Amino acid sequence: MSTRARFDRGHTDDLITFLAASPSPYHAVASAAERLEKAGFRQVAETDTWDGSTGGKYVLRGGAIVAWYVPEGTAPHTPYRIVGAHTDSPNLRVKPLPDTGAHGWRQVAVEIYGGPLLNSWLDRDLGLAGRLSLRDGTSRLVNIDRALLRVPQLAIHMDRSVHTDGLKLDKQKHMQPIWGLGEDVREGDLIRFVEEECGLAPGEVTGWDLMTHSIEPPAYLGRDRDLLAGPRMDNLLSVHAGTAALAAAATSPDADALPYIPVLAAFDHEENGSQSDTGADGPLLGTVLERSVFARGGTYEDKARAFAGTVCLSSDTGHAVHPNYAERHDPTHHPRANRGPILKVNVNNRYATDGGGRAVFAAACEKAGVPFQAFVSNNSMPCGTTIGPITAARHGIKTVDIGVAILSMHSARELCGADDPHLLADALLAFLEG
Numbered sequence: 006m007s008t009r010a011r012f013d014r015g016h017t018d019d020l021i022t023f024l025a026a027s028p029s030p031y032h033a034v035a036s037a038a039e040r041l042e043k044a045g046f047r048q049v050a051e052t053d054t055w056d057g058s059t060g061g062k063y064v065l066r067g068g069a070i071v072a073w074y075v076p077e078g079t080a081p082h083t084p085y086r087i088v089g090a091h092t093d094s095p096n097l098r099v100k101p102l103p104d105t106g107a108h109g110w111r112q113v114a115v116e117i118y119g120g121p122l123l124n125s126w127l128d129r130d131l132g133l134a135g136r137l138s139l140r141d142g143t144s145r146l147v148n149i150d151r152a153l154l155r156v157p158q159l160a161i162h163m164d165r166s167v168h169t170d171g172l173k174l175d176k177q178k179h180m181q182p183i184w185g186l187g188e189d190v191r192e193g194d195l196i197r198f199v200e201e202e203c204g205l206a207p208g209e210v211t212g213w214d215l216m217t218h219s220i221e222p223p224a225y226l227g228r229d230r231d232l233l234a235g236p237r238m239d240n241l242l243s244v245h246a247g248t249a250a251l252a253a254a255a256t257s258p259d260a261d262a263l264p265y266i267p268v269l270a271a272f273d274h275e276e277n278g279s280q281s282d283t284g285a286d287g288p289l290l291g292t293v294l295e296r297s298v299f300a301r302g303g304t305y306e307d308k309a310r311a312f313a314g315t316v317c318l319s320s321d322t323g324h325a326v327h328p329n330y331a332e333r334h335d336p337t338h339h340p341r342a343n344r345g346p347i348l349k350v351n352v353n354n355r356y357a358t359d360g361g362g363r364a365v366f367a368a369a370c371e372k373a374g375v376p377f378q379a380f381v382s383n384n385s386m387p388c389g390t391t392i393g394p395i396t397a398a399r400h401g402i403k404t405v406d407i408g409v410a411i412l413s414m415h416s417a418r419e420l421c422g423a424d425d426p427h428l429l430a431d432a433l434l435a436f437l438e439g
Contacts, residue, residue, distance in 0.1 A: 011434055012427035020426050021223040023245045024235045028134035028218035030068025030092035030273045031146055033241055037070050037248045044252035057301040061255045064293055068092050068273035069283035071293045077261040081303025084314030086265040086437050088247035089392050091275035094237040095119030095415050099215040103195045111185035113195055119276030123174045125416040127158040131217040138212030147203055150220055154182035219417045231423050238419040242409055242426055243320035244271045250433035267437035275392055285392035291400050315402040316365055318436055319393030323347045323380045325410035335383045340410035342422030345376035346429045349406035357393035362405035373435035375428045
């Protein structure tokens with residue numbers, strides 16, 4: 006198979022479209038599914054009996070998607086090549102009783118999801134998006150993508166200590182957004198408004214998973230437009246790259262000669278521990294892979310053989326060296342923008358990479374003609390983690406942690422090199438092709 010680069014800035018252009026269309030995990034998996042459908046994939050229901058047919062298939066559950074392509078002639082014990090990622094990002098999420106306010110201001114009660122940089126959500130025009138559960142048992146996506154909410158910052162005149170003590174935000178008191186004026190709190194007001202926006206009858210919405218998002222669109226940045234600024238790049242950048250790589254592998258002229266079954270597994274709830282039915286610590290991925298083996302006539306022995314030969318690339322964003330805080334990084338590991346994806350290493354298993362995993366990723370990058378960099382945390386700083394160690398431990402499969410180096414991780418708006426997304430996609434495609 007060719008070693009030339011498959012993707013270019015057109016991939017980054019499409020990433021901009023993907024980010025803008027995906028203000029919630031539910032929208033992200035719908036956007037991914039749309040791209041996979043165009044590549045010939047079809048959705049299968051978990052409640053149906055699965056057959057052993059070849060081709061591209063995917064399962065949607067909440068904010069998670071697992072998609073895979075079975076080449077012609079694939080044996081039941083054929084191993085998988087998995088790209089793992091997550092669909093959720095830190096933000097402000099609407100509480101069960103959302104209507105609140107004081108002193109003539111109408112506000113929306115929100116809960117802090119994950120670990121956002123709270124200051125990045127101040128004085129920013131916010132929309133509202135997510136999933137509505139309806140009285141008839143169905144659900145509907147909603148995206149109110151206009152200036153609807155705002156978390157106002159306190160004026161400097163009322164808190165001079167900001168200059169000396171820094172900004173200190175109380176998650177409960179200071180992060181409730183304003184969305185209008187009025188003396189009385191009207192119970193049910195927000196959900197009635199959302200029903201009207203969606204053309205639904207009053208009382209039709211009985212449950213909701215709603216969250217705020219910045220309405221400022223993603224954009225190229227810099228003198229030479231060599232940077233990309235946008236929301237939710239942690240970790241929709243990887244979801245998009247994995248989707249593009251899987252679609253390309255499945256539509257290649259050599260698709261039915263692939264030695265592995267390529268898989269995309271994009272989970273929800275990574276930012277709060279992954280312990281849910283749609284998180285990496287749940288059974289979703291293992292169940293899908295196991296059912297695929299059995300649908301092709303395999304046995305438990307075939308499943309064990311397949312898992313033993315499987316490799317997962319856990320793709321998540323990492324930290325580019327910050328020019329203003331370089332001392333916070335390891336002194337010999339300084340990942341830079343537009344220098345290719347990063348290999349993430351932590352010997353205490355906060356990342357799952359070992360030497361054998363490094364060799365797998367290095368081979369994929371070499372095949373794709375893509376440079377890569379190494380990331381390790383400063384020994385004096387705590388190291389973050391990913392779905393990588395969870396995936397490795399839960400399923401007993403070799404897992405390697407990789408990603409793209411960015412700045413402003415967990416901000417409402419993050420920053421990366423404009424070429425790194427398509428370099429990552431090139432490396433993921435080479436990996437999926439084996």
